[in-house]
Amino acid sequence: MNLAEHVLAAGLNAPDRLAMSIIGLSRADRWSHARLRQAVLGTATGLLGAGLEPGDRLLMRLGNSAAFPVTFLAAITAGIVPVLTSAALTAPEITAIAATIRPRLIVADEGIALPDHPAPVLNARALAGFDALPAATFAQGDPERLAYIVLTSGTSGAPRAVCHAHRTILARQLMFQGWYGLTAQDRLLHAGAFNWTFTLGTGLLDPWTMGATALIPAPGITPEQIPLIASRHGATILGAAPAIYRRMLRANWQPWTALRHGLTAGERLDPQLRAAWRARTGTELHEAMGMSECSTFLSGSPNRPAPERTVGYPQPGRRVALLDDQGAQVAPGEAGTIAIHRSDPGLFLGYLDQPEETAACHKGDWFLTGDLARSREDGAFELLGRNDDMMNAGGIRLSPGEVEDWLATLPELGEVAVTELSLDGGRSIIAAFWTGAAAPETLRAHAEAGLAHHKQPREYIRLETLPRTATGKINRRALRETYRKDRP
Numbered sequence: 181m182n183l184a185e186h187v188l189a190a191g192l193n194a195p196d197r198l199a200m201s202i203i204g205l206s207r208a209d210r211w212s213h214a215r216l217r218q219a220v221l222g223t224a225t226g227l228l229g230a231g232l233e234p235g236d237r238l239l240m241r242l243g244n245s246a247a248f249p250v251t252f253l254a255a256i257t258a259g260i261v262p263v264l265t266s267a268a269l270t271a272p273e274i275t276a277i278a279a280t281i282r283p284r285l286i287v288a289d290e291g292i293a294l295p296d297h298p299a300p301v302l303n304a305r306a307l308a309g310f311d312a313l314p315a316a317t318f319a320q321g322d323p324e325r326l327a328y329i330v331l332t333s334g335t336s337g338a339p340r341a342v343c344h345a346h347r348t349i350l351a352r353q354l355m356f357q358g359w360y361g362l363t364a365q366d367r368l369l370h371a372g373a374f375n376w377t378f379t380l381g382t383g384l385l386d387p388w389t390m391g392a393t394a395l396i397p398a399p400g401i402t403p404e405q406i407p408l409i410a411s412r413h414g415a416t417i418l419g420a421a422p423a424i425y426r427r428m429l430r431a432n433w434q435p436w437t438a439l440r441h442g443l444t445a446g447e448r449l450d451p452q453l454r455a456a457w458r459a460r461t462g463t464e465l466h467e468a469m470g471m472s473e474c475s476t477f478l479s480g481s482p483n484r485p486a487p488e489r490t491v492g493y494p495q496p497g498r499r500v501a502l503l504d505d506q507g508a509q510v511a512p513g514e515a516g517t518i519a520i521h522r523s524d525p526g527l528f529l530g531y532l533d534q535p536e537e538t539a540a541c542h543k544g545d546w547f548l549t550g551d552l553a554r555s556r557e558d559g560a561f562e563l564l565g566r567n568d569d570m571m572n573a574g575g576i577r578l579s580p581g582e583v584e585d586w587l588a589t590l591p592e593l594g595e596v597a598v599t600e601l602s603l604d605g606g607r608s609i610i611a612a613f614w615t616g617a618a619a620p621e622t623l624r625a626h627a628e629a630g631l632a633h634h635k636q637p638r639e640y641i642r643l644e645t646l647p648r649t650a651t652g653k654i655n656r657r658a659l660r661e662t663y664r665k666d667r668p
Contacts (some may be wrong), residue, residue: 195212196213201394202397205401209567219254222315222316224258227251233622237260239287240265244374252380267375275295281329283299284299286302290303290304327344329344340538348526352385357496359443363392368395375485377472383396406418416439416477418443439463464480468492469551479492502514514554515552517548518552524547536565550566551566563579565581569599583610595646596615599656613659646659647659
């Protein structure tokens with residue numbers, strides 16, 4: 181099989197249907213399924229003509245333009261391994277990554293930092309000229325062979341290269357009804373960077389696999405402007421991280437009749453945000469949990485919305501369990517580490533050149549995600565946080581989410597994050613960080629009214645913005661390091 185061939189196959193049934201539209205406030209760059217296929221196959225020919233061979237690694241330094249998905253699929257078409265990276269990375273950061281990846285070629289947009297590395301650089305202008313070249317053929321092979329690499333951070337914060345096989349694309353169809361409710365008639369608008377697997381998969385590859393339409397906000401479009409362009413272009417489904425939905429709701433706009441629902445992932449969905457979206461639009465936000473090492477596997481869906489304060493259910497076809505420290509499955513209501521069975525087609529091959537770290541993430545036949553949860557009697561999962569984010573309150577392990585969910589019910593709170601801060605002598609306290617207009621004494625009184633004493637933050641720190649990772653998740657590690665109190 182070939183992942184790119186699988187993605188582009190449905191477009192053959194409706195070659196003139198809109199596959200992709202990059203939409204701004206005044207114009208749109210429209211691509212039919214036929215144009216997309218030609219661009220991918222022509223670019224594959226161009227990459228091979230540039231000296232790349234199957235198995236070579238292609239470091240992608242491209243922004244949010246059509247060149248990104250075209251190049252990604254073109255490389256996979258030819259058997260070349262694309263490596264996805266964030267355009268926001270600095271020269272030292274991408275230099276360290278390139279030393280690990282050892283690319284044969286780098287493709288780059290102007291103005292994006294390049295690594296100090298001997299691999300030649302192909303600029304975006306030259307890349308654009310490949311579209312009209314004769315079509316390449318899809319390189320066929322074992323579904324288990326390496327297709328692409330994405331970068332993620334481990335518990336230490338150091339980037340890890342996550343290797344995915346061609347068969348990964350087969351797992352994504354489990355989300356079509358298990359999360360999206362996606363049909364060939366949908367127009368899905370996703371707001372996010374293409375290097376993020378949530379955006380690339382949900383926003384582009386999955387609509388194309390169904391023969392549907394992907395709508396892409398043009399560079400410069402703000403989250404507050406997304407409802408405007410989405411309504412103009414008839415978006416039926418929206419996809420974004422919770423932080424983007426919060427900014428959308430700050431703007432003045434009216435819901436449009438075509439909107440069916442929104443999809444969200446990347447960080448926990450605040451119940452108050454879900455309620456505010458429902459009140460504004462009359463539609464649901466369906467949350468999913470996934471990770472760079474696997475496509476999403478827990479979610480609510482139009483057919484089975486997640487109960488309040490849960491992330492939803494294991495998607496049909498997934499084997500997901502909650503394990504204790506010995507690897508045994510826990511009973512409903514008990515906390516355990518979320519684990520995915522090694523038979524899941526979406527599970528990664530391993531971390532590049534890190535067999536020991538790959539093995540350390542497995543216990544028997546299960547991949548350990550590092551996320552804690554408990555299941556309800558109906559099978560829905562309540563997320564408790566990352567193992568490395570868990571706090572110790574008087575000897576009791578405590579999830580940040582338990583505290584954040586209560587604080588989030590306070591008006592004018594803005595965004596909130598809770599973490600543990602180290603003190604001298606090996607002690608620690610719980611601290612709450614927030615961005616809204618609410619006064620610290622109001623937060624303290626609210627915590628006292630609804631949280632057990634050991635769960636109440638001891639310190640409240642207001643920030644203009646919360647630190648986030650490259651994929652938009654709240655960076656609690658950065659808060660812990662910046663505000664720790666056990667050093668001068």
